[in-house]
Amino acid sequence: MKNRLYPCLTILFSIWLVISGCSTGETNGDKKTAEKKEEKIPEAAHDPKEIMKQKPGRFSGENYDQKKVEKALDQFPDNLSTEEAYDRLVYLLGENYRPKYEEVMNLDPTIRVNEKTPDQKVDVPSIERMNVEIVLDASGSMAGEVDGGVKMDLAKQAIKKFVSELPEEAHVSLRVYGHKGSNEKKEKKVSCQSNELVYPLKSYNSDEFTESLDQFEPTGWTPLASAIRAANDDLKEWEGKDTRNIVYVVSDGVETCGGDPVKEAKKLGASGIEPMVKIIGFDVDNAGQKQLKQVAKASNGSYQTIQSGDDLKEYLEAEKKKLREAWKGWSTHSYLKAGEKWGGKIRKLESLLYKKPDGKERGLAYIVNQEIDRLKDAAKYLEKNEKLKERATNVRHPLLGKIYRRETSIDSFIGDLEVTMINKLDKEKKKEQKRIREKEKEMTDQ
Incomplete structure (x- = not known):
């Protein structure tokens, strides 16, 4: 029985060896085939826009090494067609255009002047809003009389005319104080608490403003400090926004309610709303003038003494004229500034397109020149080593001709790109300068 088993086992073992050997042989053969399998070379881009987005070659930019490149060229198959050779050379030596190209395309052509506007303390890109608060x-x-009539009546007339001639975009508010109770001691508390925003900050409406202005008469004591504090609260919503805040305080006397108007004025001047404070002293005695001047100084504002109704009208007229002149100066300076910004962006564009090497910074045209020079050298090397199917005719080899056409195509593309971007910048400059002139006209044609 044992003798019969041996031949069977021998046969089975032999079969196993044959199967194992075949399996091993196939695996080794596949590996050798994979090793011999050539890397697939993609077709090179021809359209300049696609070239700008091409995948950079192994020897692009700082990776270029002539000896390594020639070694790679030696491994090219013989008898290559012009198209095959071109694709291979671009695959090896194509430059990385994308970062610089995207930088050119992302260049913001917008021209926007961030110039300080009249009565502003900070630069803003544009005037989104102008707030004028009258504190009366x-x-x-x-109720006292001066040359021309009752002080309150004259003040109301002047204020009404002043706000009606403000720019249409201006927002106006009116706050009054001391308009309740009476000037008797027994009603001092009521009067000193009378501090009211009778026309909330909004666009000017003639009927509503007049109604608000005419609803009160001169009555009680003078809570000047609380009125200034309240004005700060009225405007603080606009803290840090693109806004001009102008506060006009019209008063004929000193604080009589125990407050500290100088202290409140300091807070107002130092607030984030950064207002322009103008104190108008209407028929004020020496003691009153002294305090009101201190209030103006504390708020980084100005003080003006007014003795009559005509004086008040003239002062407010002068304010409007001053504002118009300031806007004209702003307009001229901003107009020129727009031209400067345009010039800066033109220089930036030229740098992106044509800048010579400066460390790692290179203009787009320089990158093209570098790529083309390397492609030409590689093409001549292939021709010299008889790797190409076609032969040179007349002046140059067909492969070199294809590379020259690539150069011409990209150069033309960059030239067109430059013209397009300059046209955009020109358009934006004109648009901004027009906006500046229109803003001046809007703010001065009153």
Whole structure:
């Protein structure tokens, strides 16, 4: 029985060896085939826009090494067609255009002047809003008469005319103080608490503003400090926004409610709303003038003494004229600034397109020149080593001709790109300068 088993086992073992050997042989053969399998070379881009987005070659940019390139060229198959050789050379030596090209395309052509506007303390890209708050003293002393009539009546007339001639975009508010109770001691508390925003900050409406202005008469004491504090609260919503805030305080006397108007004025001047404060002293005695001047100084504002109705009108007229002149100066300076910004962006564009090597910074045209020079050298090397199917005719080899056409195509593309971008910049400059002139006209044609 044992003798019969041996031949069977021998046969089975032999079969196993044959199967194992075949399996091993196939695996080794596949590996050798994979090793011999050539890398697939993609077709090179011909359209300049596609070239700008091409995958950079192994020897692009700083990776270029002539000896290594020639070694790679030696491994090219013989008898290559012009198209095959071209694809291979671009695959090896094609430059990385994408970062610089995207930088050119992302260049913002917008021209926007961030110039300081009249009565502003900070630069802003544009004037989104102008707020004018009138803070009017309605204490009993405003019932007194000056040359031209009753102080309160004259103040109301002048204020009404002033706000009606402000730019249409201006927002206006009116706050009064001391308009309740009476100027008797027994009603001092009521009067000193009378501090009211009778026309909330909004666009000017003639009927509504007039109604708000005419609803009170000169009555009580003078809570000047609380009125200034309230003005700060009225405007603080616009803190840090693209806004001009102008506060006009019209008063004929000193604080009589125990407050500290100088302290409140300091807070107003230092606030984030950064207002322009103008104190108008209407028929004020020496003591009143002294305090009101201190209030103006504390808020980094100005003080003006007014003795009559005509004086008040002239002052407000002068304010409008001053504002118009300031806007004209702003307009001229901003107009020129727009030209400067345009010039800066033109220089930036030229740098992106044509800048010579500066460390790692290279203009787009320089990258093209570098790529083309390397492609030409590689093409001549292939021709010299008889790797190419076609032969040179007349002046140059067909492969060199294809590379020259690539150069011409990209150069033309960059030239067109430059013209397009300059046209955009020109358009934006004109648009901004037009905006500046229109803004000046809007703010001065009143």
